[in-house]
Amino acid sequence: MIVGSIVSDVLASRGYTSDPQLEKILLTIYFALFLALAFAAVPIFLRVFTTLQMRIGNGDLPPIQWIRKNEYAITYCVWGIFLLGLMISLPTVIKDWFLK
Numbered sequence: 001m002i003v004g005s006i007v008s009d010v011l012a013s014r015g016y017t018s019d020p021q022l023e024k025i026l027l028t029i030y031f032a033l034f035l036a037l038a039f040a041a042v043p044i045f046l047r048v049f050t051t052l053q054m055r056i057g058n059g060d061l062p063p064i065q066w067i068r069k070n071e072y073a074i075t076y077c078v079w080g081i082f083l084l085g086l087m088i089s090l091p092t093v094i095k096d097w098f099l100k
Contacts, residue, residue, distance in 0.1 A: 001030060001033050001034070004026070004030070008026075024097060027097060028097075035086075039079060039082065042078045043071070043075045046067070046071055046074060046075060047071070049067075050064060050068050050071070
């Protein structure tokens with residue numbers, strides 16, 4: 001994503017104009033990459049949090065034990081919240097991005 005934006009800026013500074021259809025395709029690709037990053041971050045951060053809590057000696061605390069036992073359920077709930085927000089915003093996204 002970062003390399004793509006750098007290449008885009010370099011091309012724009014040299015006077016290359018882009019095709020609106022190509023911009024829509026690239027915007028869709030970047031959005032899919034962003035979603036993949038956001039969904040992947042949830043279990044990673046949850047695991048890092050619980051691991052660090054264990055290392056500092058808080059592994060015996062009931063909230064940390066509950067999080068460790070229900071790690072998959074918490075991940076799926078957060079993903080569900082992400083998907084709910086995506087479904088709510090999808091009509092506006094389609095209208096703004098593709099119906100101009």
